[in-house]
Amino acid sequence: MRSSMLASLVAIGLCAGLSACSGGAQDATPASIENPVLVLTLVEPMGDNCDYGGTQIRIGYDRDGDGELAEDETTSHSYVCSGTDGRNGVGQDGQNGAEGKHGVDGANGVDGANGESGGDGADGQNGVDGQNGADGENGADGQNGAEGAQGLTALVRTAFESPGLNCLHGGVRIQFGTDGDESGVLEDGEVTTTNYVCNGAAGLNGGADGSSSLVRTVAEPPGAHCAAGGTRIEMGIDDNKSTVLDPSEVDSVSFVCAGASGALSLVSTQPEPPGAHCAAGGTRVDTGVDDNDDKVLASSEIDQTTYVCNGTNGTNGTNGVDGLTTLARTKVELAGAHCALGGLKLETGLDTSKDGVLSDAEVLATNYVCNGQNGLNGLNGLSGVDGLVSLVRTGVELMGAHCTLGGLKLESGVDSNKNGVLNDSEVLATNYVCHGKNGIDGIDGIDGIDGINGLNGVASLVRVGVELGGAHCLIGGLKLESGVDTNDNGTLESAEVLATSYVCNGKNGLNGLNGASGINGLNGADGVAGLASLVRTSVELGGAHCLLGGLKLESGVDSNKNGVLNDAEVLTTDYVCHGQDGLDGLDGLQGASGLNGLASLVRTSLELNGANCLLGGLKLETGLDANKNGVLNDAEVASTSYVCNGQNGTSGSNGTNGTNGLSTLVKHALELPGTNCTTGGLKLQTGLDANKNGALDASEVVTTDYVCNGLNGLNGLNGTNGINGTNGINGANSLIKTVLEPALGGNCVLGGLKVSNGPDTNGNWVLDASEVTGTSYLCL
8 A cells, every 4th residue: 555655646746846747749738736747657578669678658647537647648658778788708707806995076077078989899808997078068058938827836734544444544644736726725625636644453462553654744945856845745654653753764755846937848759860879779858948838849949958878789698597486485473482472484585496385495584474462442431421311291180271171281301310200390391182072062953852962072092102213203202192082992093193292312412521410419339340351362282172283262351451361361261173184094905095174264253232242242153164265154154152242331420521621733834944944944833722713823832843954965985896797698587466465364364465476487577377486475
């Protein structure tokens, strides 16, 4: 991940540092924030473009914004070709002479014209290199082109990345862009590229914590790295765990350069035939400023011309001995002198026997990749205030002001004293479900016939049920259904329901600062905090528990809460033993050999809250590797057990809220060369945000420090060149390919890296599958 990210940064720094990144071909799409210029270098095999191979340089615009230069986005191709091997001398190589003392560098002389090539001397010992001719005088500077529009400033911002999809264990987010509104701040809408520097995973049980990745950005003044200034990005591993990236911890440096004002710089390349400039031909490279802004480098705009010349053919030398292939092998390293907590033993060497296997006699170097120690558990956050339960109390309401014909009285509120009963002082709302009125008597009929009595009023009923968490009540509550008993059976049926309401439970209080609470009764004694369940696995050698060895599984409760299962905390011990090899047949006629015992495998996975573990935990599945693929498949699982998390104890009483602390702010600015920094640097001001406006005002500055640029070191003296030895035939280059190894596989339980190596027999600079001679794994 780091290599790919650094490649992206180099591409960004290269294109931002140049006035423009363009080839000799004309393109209608200029470089911009939406279409940045990219440069891609590729290995060029021997062929029409380069007789003896070399490097292909592609330049173009990133029109689709994917950060990669596709073939259809390329606007210019150029080649830097390798020369042919020189002929070897006839005589034997003499011994290298003793290296002389470095002489004092003399002042550079004026460049002179290139001398004519001398004739080939007689073959023999290589002569001492002659002194370089004096450089010729520089030509007169051309007129400056018209001043172009002011380029936008390139900005970088960094922030911590929480654990998630971008960084499994958290890290640093780096965002790039140009200051479109010239506010001096890189806003979200101005971000064009985002990269991540991710922290490594925590070490296995008992191992040391892995070191974190750090990133530091400082202003880069105009100079060799950025002609118009920009930002210097330093990255490395926090080896001393000081949370500060020290100079000795910097592993890589890249630059995001601001574009310079003025006309566009162009580069044009074309083949150079054999002649005065290049005896064996080569490439002519013209550079200059696009004075007329037509995106084409005209002959009148060329400011400088250089030549990349092919070397002359030399006489073929005597065939050298074929190079040997480098091999690697890995073994499990038990806890001991090399690795306190165990790990991997990595042995490398040359395959002198050429059998494709690294034997003990061929091992040249041994290294150990040791398991790290588990980090300490973080401090528990403060418990939030438990939400109070909502209660409903129902009673008969006699005929009166609230219900003319009587009915039901519904009182609801919050159980503030937590006794499970809704007391009078806890009632927050009162509602009434009243009986309907009796029907009016009918009018007497004619001829003295009594009218039919009106129907009696139907009784009103209420049905109370539990409402689970959902759309009506986010965290559950009570469902109140009311209606009239039309069939007069004393039960409110679904068809009789006329109205439905809900009395919902209150939400649990958020963790953090407590709001103002009512006066609580005396808190009960704090419950004992639940202890975490731990499992420890180790290799079990052949013995009483496992005749042929296997795995030892120890489980228990972390009573001292140090995150490590100590010997005194072990409650149960189980063994997963290797199967025994089958017995050989009886002597005489050779019987069939017994089948090899199958390997025992263990598969672990997280167990969510449920029937097996109320509060979640680990699921352990064991069985024999019947298909011998090194992975425990579902069909091979013979037994399943669970190591469950303990239950948390009752939260203690809340403490008094403390006063909110003030935020610490840091402000950095470019420090020009002067009294504070002789060669310039960075000015860092820190203080407390007393007015809480999110900015460090001048009155809030408490400390001021300077991070100054160091002086450039003196160039070392050149040593005398030794006599060239006879060239042998080039052996195939050894290549290494690394890819991510997924977790929960047969090779790495927690994931890691798969490292393949072998000779580049077809010379394409890619390790093909048919060229792989050795594979090893670096597991987390």
